[in-house]
Amino acid sequence: MGAGVSSSEIPHIDDFSIDSAADSAPTMHLVTLSGKCDEIAFSDAIDALNAANASVVFFHEETGIAVVKGLDDDAAKQEARDSECISDIDDDESFLLDVDTSTSESTLMENDGVMSPTDPASSYWYDAFQWNMRTIKADKAWEAGRFGSDSVTVAVLDTGIDYENPDLAGLVDLDKSASFVPLDDVYSQYYFPWKHPITDLHYHGTHVANTIVGNGWSVAGVTSNIKLIGVKVCSAVEGSCPFSSVIAGVLHAVDVEADVINMSLGGSFQKANGNGKIAGYINKVFNYVNRNKSVVVVAAGNDNTDLDHNGNQYNSYCDTPNTMCVSASDINDQATDYTNYGNSAIDVAAPGGSSEGSIYAVCSQTSLVIAACRAGWYVIGLAGSSMAAPHVAGLAALVVEDVGNKPAQVKNTIRNSADDLGDNGNDPYFGRGRINVAAALGLE
Template sequence: MVVGVSLSACSMVSIGREEPERSGGSATSGGASSPTSSAALPQGTQSTSSVTTYPVTEPEGLEWVVLVDDPAQTRAVADRLLGAGEPVISVNTAIGMVAVRTSDEDFEERAAQVDGVSAVATDRDPAWQGPEEDGSGATSLTAAPSVPAAWRGAPAQTRTAGASAAPKADPFDDRLWGMSLIGAPQAQAAAGDGDEGVTVAVIDSGVDVTHPDLSGVVDVERSRNFVVDRPEIDGDCEQDSCVDPVEEDPSGHGTHVAGTIAAARNGLGVTGVAPGVRLVNLRAGSDTGMFYLAPTVNAITAAADLDVDVANMSFYVDPWRYACAGGAPGDTPAQAAMQDLTIELVGRALADAHDRGVTLVAAAGNGRGDHGDPGTDTTSPNYGGEARERTIDADDCLSLPTEGEHVIAVSSVGPDRELAEYSDITSDPSSGTLDLAAPGGPATGGPDAVLSTYPVAALREDGLVDGEGRVTDAGAQMGVERSCPRGTGADDADPSARCGYYQGLVGTSMASPHVAGTAALVISADPDLTPDEVAEVLGETARSQRCPATPSAAGPCVGDRDLNGYFGRGLVDAEAAVDAAEKQAG
């Protein structure tokens, strides 16, 4: 068993590891000045002003996270590790983190002796070989954070540009009950579609930038992928670098989120909450939908580096649904150490992004859980070890980033404005761990799922779209839709990939981007607002909602109409929020 945390008590020693081969050159891609030493960077390195990622040389090794006590010393610590031949894969100078991927069993002991290092931990037990298959073919990992909207007998629709009767509406906008519920069309009519100078970061599984509803919206030059594939769970690396191209989204989750925020008003498919703003794709989710610590905090930091205004986070940091200070009872020392690092580094990253002007929005979670009194967690760890029943104390444990400081946490409602039965809640509404509600769709999905953009490649892989771009019978049953330019009929092939594809999903993952898009409209109306002021505008203008007579399976509703554990301060209201921001701006 790995000893999970090591306190530094010694000065730098000679580590004595053979230097791995790294190709020469000084290529960096985009961003502001690099947080690197004066030495030339290897080919394949990318950087922002605080985050540098390096080519992976040992893809099958354990991923270690090194905590630097003083973030100002991060570069010096990283240079010591690099100089000793350690295979560093990322350096984050804003929060004091270095990540290393290595197969060397002695790395932890060596790294702990480096001057400036306060802790070293990994999220994987070396004895763990990967998820086991159960009888249904599902892995031991938790379910994806959103649920496909499957319903039988619903025919696929191919709508062409201009087919909608609503002026300036895109073809499927009449299906977007969530936009109507939050008053997005009214906000757009009154104040426009948002300012192109406002940027929202989609910290997620990636964004398919070839999708016709997103291709002109995503700023590819500023986008980054911070994820290095882990072969033990992701399978063989598709790229020599084990880093997928930034233009791809293997799961579809991030593309769906992106469309809700800012799908273009272009005569195809759907229109987002803020179709006039720009998106930046900051990928932190792996091929299998896991959000590990290092990629996640690097993405949050990069959002601040890239002058992003809003960041949407529809995930929790794996492998712990709840990270507990000192670990939960029964956790191993290694597991406790990784949870301590998760709490510390996510906290540092959120504080840094907030202080640099990023409004942070996150999904509450889909576990029917109570953040105020979590009880037991049977899903963790969902990577790196065997899940077991853990007793969770709300005083010591956090679901991150949702319960982090400065984060607007969002629960999910259906078309009837009732809490979705899967949505997490809190029995302590004054704690600030649940702030607003937004449309995420009911658990039953079907036609009430949230329809948004989806990558055609992912649909093809699942057999929902054929090789010529037609929606298959299976796709029709899963609610897949296609929208094409004029001249492409309902049964026509799409060899030039001009059509956009759309899928219905449900979850708090779908609720959060409704709030992120509204925040972007608010900032467009008053660019001088701070993140705290944006949060206050959203809260003050939310439509308050009283507790229902019938409680959720997650627990009773605590609080009153103005603030409760199901809806926070209420359902986000884009029209009222934008109006308030405009009045405040004068």
């Protein structure tokens, strides 16, 4: 069953509780290899880790970053630190999944099951619920035949994807997909042993994925023909996004050549008090991303915080170099009352929803969190900057199709084509404006 939990400790699916399950999570550490790490020194370091009953979950040779599970013995940890191959061993941090500000459910009743990938506007719930796609003029792109290219990939770093859902079936490249959440892998294997480990035990990742792309059965995605790469970095079991998982997930997404990376997740910590090392990992990893020409789209966060004046606080991944930070707007094209903001932080806004109108997408049929979603084909309405970011990721995939893997050009195209809703060109809540798909593609 894997390290950290036995089958006898796993609650029945109907009794699943994040609080009761989280105690079973294995200890994770980030390990940085030094420049002196030749093959022999690395072997010695691995021996030291093995002596502590630890195991390497992920190792990235080019950046020298490893994620290690179960390194709990202090003596063995010190022995590993003494190796000339290892320069740092750092405790992992765990950030709560930036769960949405409001939810509502709607059953897909009387759906005739007709797929409409070349006519997303005919999907079952489009007219009733999808104000967001009309607001960003995605419908104008569909009318012009712009559905995306299956040669363009978007990595979704999240809680996983329900890849067999009719709205997502055939759209996820499972060969490139991976999970970096060991505890969730145990639960996935226990409840859904026939599924790929990225199957979504929550609902968040599936919702995000379906906003980017969909087959047009129940709802429309921004695109209908691009390919997704599922990268599980957030845990339904723990209700969090471990920093080690995110770092491994980003590096994996780059190395499988994702054109766009969507990160609808957050993380807030004090840069002082030892956590400056986390910022160091982030800078190193995202500079690697930039060198390899992936476009990274991140959610601004839901704390109503001014990201320009957050002092020693690191908020979300908008403080990260070489990312595109997205704030959330509502059905009236106003800033939501929860979105983070900041003149220098926000690039653009996109629909994130509010109590006046949620963002609808499908719910995972392998969810351990919402029991109803396992019973049938459901869409779920959510609100949060997590919902805003995938609109931009879907648009970025369309722009990549036009200009190629040129992150700066992709970002400038999206920014320069946005509808200005604020202070003439750079507003703390909207950045350069709320995205306009048709304008970005030269259709208006």
